[in-house]
Amino acid sequence: MNRGVALKLGGFTGALLLAFGGAFALGGSVDPVADAAPTAAPHGEASAPHSEPEPTGAAHGEGHSETGGGTGQPPGLAISEAGYTLVPAQSSFAAAGPTNFRFKITGPDGKPLTSYQVTHEKDLHLIVVRRDLAGFKHVHPARAADGTWSIPFDFTAGGTWRVFADFAPAALGRTITLGSDITVAGPFKPVPLPRATASTNVEGYDVTLAGNPVAGRESELTFTVKRNGATVTDLEPYLGAFGHLVSLRSGDLAYLHNHPTQEAVAGSKGGPEIKFGTTFPTDGIYRLYLDFKHGGVVRTAEFTVTIGASGNHPVPLPTDATTPHGH
Numbered sequence: 001m002n003r004g005v006a007l008k009l010g011g012f013t014g015a016l017l018l019a020f021g022g023a024f025a026l027g028g029s030v031d032p033v034a035d036a037a038p039t040a041a042p043h044g045e046a047s048a049p050h051s052e053p054e055p056t057g058a059a060h061g062e063g064h065s066e067t068g069g070g071t072g073q074p075p076g077l078a079i080s081e082a083g084y085t086l087v088p089a090q091s092s093f094a095a096a097g098p099t100n101f102r103f104k105i106t107g108p109d110g111k112p113l114t115s116y117q118v119t120h121e122k123d124l125h126l127i128v129v130r131r132d133l134a135g136f137k138h139v140h141p142a143r144a145a146d147g148t149w150s151i152p153f154d155f156t157a158g159g160t161w162r163v164f165a166d167f168a169p170a171a172l173g174r175t176i177t178l179g180s181d182i183t184v185a186g187p188f189k190p191v192p193l194p195r196a197t198a199s200t201n202v203e204g205y206d207v208t209l210a211g212n213p214v215a216g217r218e219s220e221l222t223f224t225v226k227r228n229g230a231t232v233t234d235l236e237p238y239l240g241a242f243g244h245l246v247s248l249r250s251g252d253l254a255y256l257h258n259h260p261t262q263e264a265v266a267g268s269k270g271g272p273e274i275k276f277g278t279t280f281p282t283d284g285i286y287r288l289y290l291d292f293k294h295g296g297v298v299r300t301a302e303f304t305v306t307i308g309a310s311g312n313h314p315v316p317l318p319t320d321a322t323t324p325h326g327h
């Protein structure tokens with residue numbers, strides 16, 4: 001009997017090792033450009049020049065810190081921070097399907113917040129994803145005079161969903177991201193997190209990710225967009241940049257701010273590269289969601305990225321780490 005248990009465990013461990021072995025693929029196959037060139041020097045690629053050093057905080061209209069307001073934790077893990085609270089009108093739905101999702105942000109005075117500082121061209125960004133990291137949407141609700149936000153939203157399946165409100169209260173002077181769980185009744189089939197790969201396809205667009213991110217310091221991520229084998233050089237500005245990137249940590253759905261390193265004004269064209277400065281707080285597995293706009297349509301390219309040798313085993317690195325983690 002004991003032997004039977006041991007055999008079962010052995011098989012399970014083997015399957016896990018296989019899964020994580022596959023997840024290492026990205027680390028070995030991407031261009032180690034971020035490590036090789038942390039300074040302002042161009043990378044010698046045959047690409048359009050990009051502005052480095054990166055723009056100041058004014059470029060994205062925010063001066064936030066990377067952690068959740070002195071908690072030492074990444075953003076998105078709390079429903080309340082710095083006196084501001086995310087209050088869904090309804091935190092449970094009786095069935096999957098289209099609904100009108102409504103919520104408020106209450107301020108330190110307990111009243112609905114109505115005074116926001118614009119970030120990435122909006123007063124508030126709403127990210128909705130199921131807890132298994134499937135079903136990602138980045139949307140922009142409308143605010144009524146009384147401070148209530150609302151947006152038509154389709155909870156496409158049952159399960160526990162996570163909503164993130166990413167905004168800067170005018171009185172606070174920095175961005176905060178609050179998160180709340182929303183439960184939706186109905187059948188739920190967890191979607192396994194896809195393996196880490198350096199490229200993905202979304203609606204006919206091939207998107208490749210290059211970079212060598214390490215935990216605890218800012219790394220550059222470069223996405224390259226192609227269509228039918230040809231580089232796309234007429235990306236359209238979306239939210240003040242040629243792309244908008246959200247990263248979520250698998251396991252707890254910590255939310256990462258990602259700063260585009262280039263601004264994009266109306267009428268300008270970008271691509272095929274889109275660059276971001278990103279600081280992953282710890283080793284672990286992350287799901288990256290890149291929104292880009294082409295032909296008037298916003299599409300989302302998704303990537304799984306493992307940081308560190310362990311992947312599934314978060315090991316905080318010193319923030320002044322100067323050598324790559326590993327062996």
Ligand SMILES: [Cu+2]
Binds near residue numbers: 120125139140
């Ligand atoms: Cu947004």
